[in-house]
Amino acid sequence: MVILEVKNVSYGYSHGTPFEIAALRDVSFSVEKGELVGIIGHTGSGKSTLIKMLNSLLKPESGQVLLNGKDINTDKASIKEARSKVGLCFQYPEYQLFEETCAKDIAFGPKNMGLSEDEVRQRVLRAAEFVGFNKELLNRSPFDLSGGQKRRCAIAGVMAMFPEILVLDEPVAGLDPAGRRELMSMIENYRKATGATVMIVSHSMDDIARIADRILVMNKGSLAESGTVKEIFSKTDKLIEMGLSVPAATSLINKLRLKLPELDADVYTTEDAARILAAFYKRRKEQ
Amino acid sequence: MIKDITIGQFFPGDSYIHKLDPRAKIIITFVFIVALFLCKNYFSLGLLFFISIAAIVVSKISLRVILKGLKMIVVLVVFTGVLQILYNDEGTVLWKPFQQLDFAVTSGGIISSVFIIIRIVSLILFSSLLTYTTSPTMLTDAIERLLSPLKLFKINVSSLAMMMTIALRFIPTLIEEIDIIMSAQKARGADLETGTLVQRAKALVPVFIPLIVNSFRRAYELAFAMECRCYTGDNKRTRMKEMKLALRDYLAFAFVAVTVAAVIATGFFDISSFFIFERVI
Ligand SMILES: Nc1ncnc2c1ncn2[C@@H]1O[C@H](COP(=O)(O)OP(=O)(O)OP(=O)(O)O)[C@@H](O)[C@H]1O
Ligand SMILES: [Mg+2]
Numbered sequence: 001m002v003i004l005e006v007k008n009v010s011y012g013y014s015h016g017t018p019f020e021i022a023a024l025r026d027v028s029f030s031v032e033k034g035e036l037v038g039i040i041g042h043t044g045s046g047k048s049t050l051i052k053m054l055n056s057l058l059k060p061e062s063g064q065v066l067l068n069g070k071d072i073n074t075d076k077a078s079i080k081e082a083r084s085k086v087g088l089c090f091q092y093p094e095y096q097l098f099e100e101t102c103a104k105d106i107a108f109g110p111k112n113m114g115l116s117e118d119e120v121r122q123r124v125l126r127a128a129e130f131v132g133f134n135k136e137l138l139n140r141s142p143f144d145l146s147g148g149q150k151r152r153c154a155i156a157g158v159m160a161m162f163p164e165i166l167v168l169d170e171p172v173a174g175l176d177p178a179g180r181r182e183l184m185s186m187i188e189n190y191r192k193a194t195g196a197t198v199m200i201v202s203h204s205m206d207d208i209a210r211i212a213d214r215i216l217v218m219n220k221g222s223l224a225e226s227g228t229v230k231e232i233f234s235k236t237d238k239l240i241e242m243g244l245s246v247p248a249a250t251s252l253i254n255k256l257r258l259k260l261p262e263l264d265a266d267v268y269t270t271e272d273a274a275r276i277l278a279a280f281y282k283r284r285k286e287q
Numbered sequence: 288m289i290k291d292i293t294i295g296q297f298f299p300g301d302s303y304i305h306k307l308d309p310r311a312k313i314i315i316t317f318v319f320i321v322a323l324f325l326c327k328n329y330f331s332l333g334l335l336f337f338i339s340i341a342a343i344v345v346s347k348i349s350l351r352v353i354l355k356g357l358k359m360i361v362v363l364v365v366f367t368g369v370l371q372i373l374y375n376d377e378g379t380v381l382w383k384p385f386q387q388l389d390f391a392v393t394s395g396g397i398i399s400s401v402f403i404i405i406r407i408v409s410l411i412l413f414s415s416l417l418t419y420t421t422s423p424t425m426l427t428d429a430i431e432r433l434l435s436p437l438k439l440f441k442i443n444v445s446s447l448a449m450m451m452t453i454a455l456r457f458i459p460t461l462i463e464e465i466d467i468i469m470s471a472q473k474a475r476g477a478d479l480e481t482g483t484l485v486q487r488a489k490a491l492v493p494v495f496i497p498l499i500v501n502s503f504r505r506a507y508e509l510a511f512a513m514e515c516r517c518y519t520g521d522n523k524r525t526r527m528k529e530m531k532l533a534l535r536d537y538l539a540f541a542f543v544a545v546t547v548a549a550v551i552a553t554g555f556f557d558i559s560s561f562f563i564f565e566r567v568i
């Protein structure tokens with residue numbers, strides 16, 4: 001079932017000044033319920049602009065955004081509905097924390113939705129659990145946390161609204177490898193537990209290849225490609241042309257295949273690469 | 288949207304006005320503003336208004352930008368215009384809406400109200416033209432030079448100028464940041480646009496706390512970065528770009544001198560008889 005549909009959306013910044021720029025040009029795609037969509041694209045390709053369209057923070061200059069078949073920009077009520085159903089977590093969300101304690105900050109979203117105090121408390125606890133926050137952390141001031149903890153607190157603030165679609169703009173940017181893996185698996189856990197649709201913007205081809213069901217490729221404000229992990233990452237040259245790349249594992253296997261054409265080509269994650277190479281060595285030994 | 292503020296913005300270009308020495312531009316703008324207040328009749332005011340329009344045409348700044356800048360002061364202009372009409376009861380009565388009240392729209396009121404409006408608009412045009420055509424760094428550099436006589440009084444002019452540069456530099460950054468934070472809180476369902484005044488003021492707390500926290504963080508980082516590059520704030524730094532007045536600057540000065548002379552002269556001679564109305568202000 002299609003939950004979100006973006007139809008011919010265009011948007012530009014700074015009209016009427018010399019800095020005018022077309023950030024989105026005629027972008028169309030749709031998202032199935034429960035899908036995990038990865039969005040990749042070169043810096044400035046319009047990814048962040050695109051996701052701001054999804055809950056009406058920016059309104060398309062032309063085109064429509066349909067949530068469950070209804071245009072989200074119809075009136076105030078539809079905008080409000082979109083804000084609670086599409087949870088948006090921005091690039092570097094830790095700079096938006098403001099409350100005295102993490103618990104209060106996480107509660108900000110659910111409170112704005114007008115839920116009862118009991119419900120709010122429960123949601124805060126559940127969201128905190130997803131990001132691995134214990135009672136002690138919940139009662140700390142968000143300003144005293146480490147960078148990674150702040151990031152998780154901010155993401156919990158969006159998760160606590162339990163949106164039907166969770167949209168994350170570069171959630172793991174600037175984290176250490178362990179922190180990245182941890183946060184990624186927290187997002188996957190959230191998705192498994194709630195069945196929510198998730199959209200992730202990322203510059204890490206490896207992360208996207210590992211978790212995405214489908215990938216959207218943005219290039220200079222247009223949607224350049226859309227397809228499964230295999231469909232997107234088999235077009236190495238095209239991606240490199242757009243300032244992107246393929247996952248490290250794919251790149252390795254591609255290089256090996258120049259010498260060893262019998263290797264399997266469809267490799268996109270490190271685990272796959274390890275498996276294929278192990279199998280290859282076994283065959284070699286047996287011969 | 289908050290981003291639409293154009294006053295104080297810089298629009299790069301290579302017109303005659305862009306190329307003028309920033310010190311000359313500051314002085315000329317200042318002189319014109321003073322001259323605007325010396326105007327006593329429509330002749331001199333009209334002259335200055337015409338010059339401001341001509342300067343905009345020469346600068347090739349788009350009309351849309353200018354109008355956007357003026358949009359910001361519409362309320363101020365209308366307010367002062369109405370006040371003038373209310374308080375001036377010279378000339379013939381044109382309209383007396385309330386018989387009981389001692390209030391009437393008079394020809395004198397309208398004439399002086401239009402006068403004031405043109406004066407404010409020209410004021411804005413001159414001053415915004417300065418910022419539209421001069422980059423913030425040039426501007427503060429020039430201010431530093433112009434203020435350098437203050438060194439005699441042991442005032443650290445270069446620190447002042449540095450503070451000004453930093454402040455100017457961070458205005459767009461702050462505006463952008465307010466935008467981001469507002470978006471983020473709106474995405475969490477914050478309602479910043481409706482409600483009573485008190486409710487709206489309260490709704491801004493989630494925007495301003497992160498803004499202030501971030502500003503402090505940025506101030507620290509900037510201070511460290513400046514110290515790492517050996518900034519000490521003394522007066523002995525030399526410049527990468529030396530400013531030098533060129534022929535075009537002297538031409539501009541000469542032009543301004545003639546204009547101001549004309550403005551002052553028309554104030555002495557009673558030329559108002561050319562223009563039906565007696566002393567307008
Ligand atoms: N508030 C704004 N005002 C003016 N221009 C903007 C604004 N935000 C973005 N842009 C411009 O719009 C284009 C798209 O920006 P956007 O932030 O959507 O890119 P992005 O794909 O998210 O990049 P990144 O990967 O660096 O986050 C860029 O060229 C950018 O300079
Ligand atoms: Mg971005």
